[in-house]
Amino acid sequence: MDNKSANEYTDTWGLKGFCGRLSECLDLLGYSQEMILYRRETQKKLDEISNSKPYPAIYIATGSKAEGTGLYFESDIDRMYVAKGVTCIQEGFSYSRSNMFLLDKSSSSPGYTRLKLVHFYDTNSIISKYLVSEYKATYIANSFSMLPENFHMIDINGVRLSKKDKSGPSAPYGNPSIKYDFVSAFECICPDIIQEWVRRPRYNGWPDPRLIKHISSLEGHVVPVANKGSKFPETEWRICFTKAELLLMHSLTEFQIKLYILLKLISKSVLQPLCSEISSYVMKNIVFWTVETNPKEKFSQSFLIVRLIDCLIYLKDCLQSNNLRNYMIAHRNLFEGRVSECEREKLVKKIDELLSEKENIFQHCDKIRVAMVKLKESPQEFAMEAKKRDKIEKLVYNKNVTFRETYFPGLTAKALQDRLNASTVYTDYEKTLTELIVPDQIDIANRGQNLADVFTKRMSSILS
Incomplete structure (x- = not known):
């Protein structure tokens, strides 16, 4: 440069x-x-909570929330769901896993691949319905999703998230105040690509040798989207190194x-x-x-x-x-x-x-x-405003942690809300947030406005 x-x-x-x-x-x-590090640590904790529960996928927070570079409502909440028990490997690499695919990068653009079936034992898995025949071999279609057709969820304010049109590899869900991008993925072992990155000449000490060594031991992932103009629009996947990129961001x-x-x-x-x-x-x-x-x-x-x-x-x-x-x-x-x-x-x-x-x-x-x-x-007023906003964002994240700790697979929305209402920790967070965001509750009621709507809109505005 x-x-x-x-x-x-x-x-x-x-x-x-x-x-x-x-x-x-x-x-x-x-x-x-301070806020960047707070977001990173909280996202790490949220992932640990989710991954301690019996889900069929490993949760990985990605994007600005995991980087710590975005306020809570400033951008989408990005999350990768990595299917358990499935690995994609490059040819000639020895790896033992019950469900395996081979990276077939022939005729694909750099960074893209098809996933050719090696062996697949879990016939009851969601994966089975996405297997397709192509060129006398079996591949998995990039229409694959870890999320069932009837999947639904609610945000931390109890507002249901609706499914949106697919965008790239992601399955977007959202409501007027927030949007989630859920990306399904498989673990990917491809030493040839990562070693090429490791061996690249560098002259300014970044990334440092320890970080390079750490990244060289990390797995990559494949996500279900073909390159534009691909010869294989239905079976091509993108190779990515989400964990590596996150570590690189954290090293800046x-x-x-x-x-x-x-x-x-x-x-x-x-x-x-x-x-x-x-x-x-x-x-x-x-x-x-x-x-x-x-x-x-x-x-x-x-x-x-x-x-x-x-x-x-x-x-x-x-x-x-x-x-x-x-x-x-x-x-x-x-x-x-x-x-x-x-x-x-x-x-x-x-x-x-x-x-x-x-x-x-x-x-x-x-x-x-x-x-x-x-x-x-008005520097003093600006500083006070900033201090209040940071406090609100930390409370939202703390509320999110309690929400994630309370939820478990199969819990209905009503049962979840009952459990949250019984949590003094959760209700204390809600009370404090309400006092900070809508201190004028009486005026809001007198104007005939819906308190919950005003609260949600203000919180979204403050943290955007």
């Missing part, structure tokens, strides 16, 4: 003070290191994480309206490559804007070449068949506009723009 075009700005900007204010704004908006420094958050906010405000493919996952890969190819000392509060410019320039270069390499599988192009020529031209033009505006880039991002004004005009 060439940093010269970014560095030309450093002599003309008075950046140090601005970067300090920007970093403080992120802290006050809910992206402090405070200011590398803030760089990622800024990129996500800019993408959501400015770039995604032009092309939905410029996702947070794209920005994550941009950050990974930027961190790997730059010395650690370049990532500090003082260089926050300069590194942001670097990342936007790199994104622009990738768009112009129509090639953004996946960080874990470098041969996989994240832009392949996903960004049209028209979208590419609009995105490059918009990035040029952002680069020319320097620190005024955040005029396009309402969340940052409003926060900067608050920090300047």
Whole structure:
């Protein structure tokens, strides 16, 4: 990556003070290191609770909640369900599991594969109905889902989640205040791909050798979605390294994480309206490559804007070449068949506009723009508001932990609610949240509004 075009700005900007204010704004908006670590630890605890129960799948929190980089209602809640007792292996690799598939990567794009049946003993499994014959072999269709057709769930406020149209590998569920993305997956053992990642030359000490060694021992996963334009639209699956990517995110420094958050906010405000493919996952890969190819000392509060410019320039270069390499599988192009020529031209033009505006880039991002004004005009009020929001989010997560501890497979919605109502811990969380979010309950009642609706809308707004 060439940093010269970014560095030309450093002599003309008075950046140090601005970067300090920007970093403080992120802290006050809910992206402090304390809140990031709190979300990570709570998500880890939630996974441990779920995985201690007799479910047919292993739960893995993914996305911004597991990274700690998103407020509770700011984005979807992403969760991977990994089927127990099933493993997919590359040819020539010895592994013992009752239900096994072979990775058949022939004629698939890098990072994609079909799953060819090796042996399958659990004929009563949900898997059996997805097996299909193709080219004189048996494969599993990517219509597979760990979730039964009649699957339903409720959120922590007792509001039912409805099934939405499938999007990529995920099965979305949601209600007006929150959306879940559930992704079914199989464990995947593919040493050839991971060893290629391990052996890649690195010159700036990230990831460090211990982390590289740890990642080399982790399994990958396959998720049910074919590449766009695939020859096998019904049986191709995507290979991913979700656990590895999460560890890489957790290894980033405070200011590398803030760089990622800024990129996500800019993408959501400015770039995604032009092309939905410029996702947070794209920005994550941009950050990974930027961190790997730059010395650690370049990532500090003082260089926050300069590194942001670097990342936007790199994104622009990738768009112009129509090639953004996946960080874990470098041969996989994240832009392949996903960004049209028209979208590419609009995105490059918009990035040029952002680069020319320097620190005024955040005029396009309402969340940052409003926060900067608050920090300047009413810093004490802003700090109090932030403290209250962080308290509310921690209570929501604590409530979620109690909810997850209380629920077990087969429990009806009514039985679950009865058990929650009998929990003084849970009801205390609800009472405190109500006092914080709707202190004007009498006025709400006098206006004839539904208290539960007002509570849910306010909480969603506060934690978005």
